[in-house]
Amino acid sequence: MTKAQLGHRFGDAVVRLLDPHGRPLADHDVVVEQRAHAFSFGNIGFDFVALANGETVPQANGETVPQANGETVPQANGETEAAARLADLWFDVFNTATLPFYWAGFEPRRGRPDTARLHRAAQWFTDHGSRVKGHPLVWHTLTPDWLRDLPAGEVEAAVRARIRREVAGFADVIGAWDAINEAVIMPVFSNEPHRNAITRLAGERGRVAMVRLAFEEARATDPRATLLLNDFDMSEAYESLIEAVLEAGIEVDALGLQSHMHQGYWGEERTLAVLERFARFGLPIHMSETTLVSGDLMPPHIEDLNDYQLPSWPTTPDGEQRQADEIVRHYRTLLAHPAVEAVTYWGLTDDGAWLGAPCGLVRTDGTPKPAYEALRDLVKGEWWLPPTRLRTDGAGRVEVRGFLGDYELRWAGHTAPFVLDAPEAEITVTQSAR
Template sequence: MLFRNLEYDWQDMNRRTFLKTSGAGACWLAAPGLRGAEPNSTADEAELLSRAKEQIEKHRKGDGVIVVRDASGKPIANAILKLEQTRHQFLFGCNFFMFGRIRDPEREEEYRRRFASLLNYATLGFYWPYYEPERGKPIYDYTDKVTAWCREHGITCKGHPLVWDYADPKWLPQDFAEIRALSNARVREIVERFHGRIDIWDVVNEPTHLGRFKTRTGERAMAMGAVPYTAEALKIARAANPRALLLVNDYRTDPPFQQILEELREDGKLLFDAIGIQSHMHGGGWPLRKIWDVCSGPRAEKGRWAATTPEGEAAQAEYVPKFYTMLFAHPAVEALTWWDFADEGAWQGAAAGWLRKDMSPKPAYERLMKLLKDEWWTKAESRTNQHGEAAIRAFFGAHRVTAQLSDGRTSTKEIIWKRDQPNRREVSVN
């Protein structure tokens, strides 16, 4: 499925939530209309999932009309319409850091194949020490290859992160003014260079906890202050690509993060478009009710590592579909990135991937495939009325529609079903 020119209106996603998660876990829920049984009970979980499915029907699908006409524009009655989804508007993704870095060619190919089969969203790494190990020589050639492959396979790319104080390049100078100039130039150059290929950016990562890594970039950030430091990077990225979707990403959802977000304004307008919420859950899944609270009214949570066991895979397979159901149901969430896609090269060696190191799928991968490409995937058939119209309800995203006339003639067209917009599409049959 090739969608090289698919373009969504990212401005529709202002101030919505991008959620990045690591491990087998979830969030919490407590919003109007979702309260009921005792929190975290079996009955509560069943009720939450039931209500979440109703919310998915409400927020992730829309009604519309497809009109079939002949070459002269005359409506054609009694035409059979078949609609099949080819891509979600919602972004389901993982980091894609192992692209081109798996030594065994067969496992590398399997890694790519399984990624493209399931997902439409890839996070690419831009960590300064590794992206520019030698001053003035960033690894642009590598990113060019990844973005080209993603474009060929209809996968949207996000860059992560442009600014983060966790580590310094070995060559970084001592002077704060020089560090600031180099960082700003890096943001500008990268965003400009990948304009049109990467239009979603985690511009600043974890601005709530500056200085904890004892780096020169962190000391420079602390000297500036969290808000000026973050605002400067956002404004530079905005100037480099005015159409980009800019995020501030953090693992905290408590008042300090909220305060920073509120202060990131210029002339009353927010400097960012969306927020990224990390939710590391290697110690086990959050209660389902927490998911909604993180999206609607944040809480802070600490986790711990969990061991890798066959039982862990089974627990992951049971939990991940529930986690995705809760988040897909929340209208504030526009994208979900799982960390990592495979256990090979996973962050801190965590067995959080959906693929084992040999690239065989874990049960969670198969469960998600059924969810994303079956249960949440439009396959509809209808017939036009005397006005050449057929009413359709479909998930938002790209679809392939085929109109077949009684004499056997057919016409196929790619269409996009959009959220918050009237969906009236036409198919012409010559």
């Protein structure tokens, strides 16, 4: 990919190195190394909540540990070791974790939220240098049973209180939230005899009012947080909702676009068309939920992906090669578009993947698929500056070109960080006195 296509992702900087007295360190050997990407390469962190909380029990005793999604599964010491190996794979590519705040699992009993475990998980990710996003604050699916029969006014009060509690309680470790998820379908969603409480509330209040509720409560609680409007509906209905939301004066920080490609890769043309349609709003785009399968594709006639669930959906050698090719094409296309500032792949491993699809980048046995290696080759290869030896000129300067992000300069036993955050920059690094 040429500089013209990715020029907006790179920075060219003249870094000037000075001694403690402000004099140029001329003709010095230095090493420059990238430490982090400014771009958000994300993945879900659901698999690591138990690991972050140190939840290990012998498999033989039959005990279980609670998970962030409300389920309970046995976790053995051997599983912990496997999770640790999986974590190494995660951190070698990704820098932004999405954690699950599905209300039904987070607070199955009213007044007993899973705050402590999720906070420890978020802290674990931040301690490893990762950013953290919460998903979602308001969603009609996976709502707690205790909410179902409350009057609309009490439902709204509970939703508002839930938003304030989560945003305030995690403000120190979570910097972004899907404030509301899938609002287009929210008022009409139905997969049960009686509509869930959030759908009922949305039917009475309307979509824009629900979006306002989510954004204004979250914004008032943590003005620094990045708040997303997130949806799977890529039709004109989502565009119309965005227009209405913005016309209503609701402050949206970014648009979340889901791309679960279980029925096949969108291709460059369709992907670019989608990006252009939503870039017109002038907001950053986050590809918030992305998947590509490495097995048989879901038939094209399936309208609701949830309707296609098989007893077994295996990964295949041919499918894995296809997935590797497509993930490279997809990420290249996304990063070439200046409106895209984040991509979240929806699952590292096939184990427990959404709908049982082989959409992970790692097989159930813990071995990486070709798609994992291909993506790593982009993120930590083509788009990464490894340790590079340079020599300052007579004015103490070196020229650095790299992907926007955090860097480190090392020389003669000294280390100093600097940031590439613009296409062109002049940066001064001063050696500290010992």
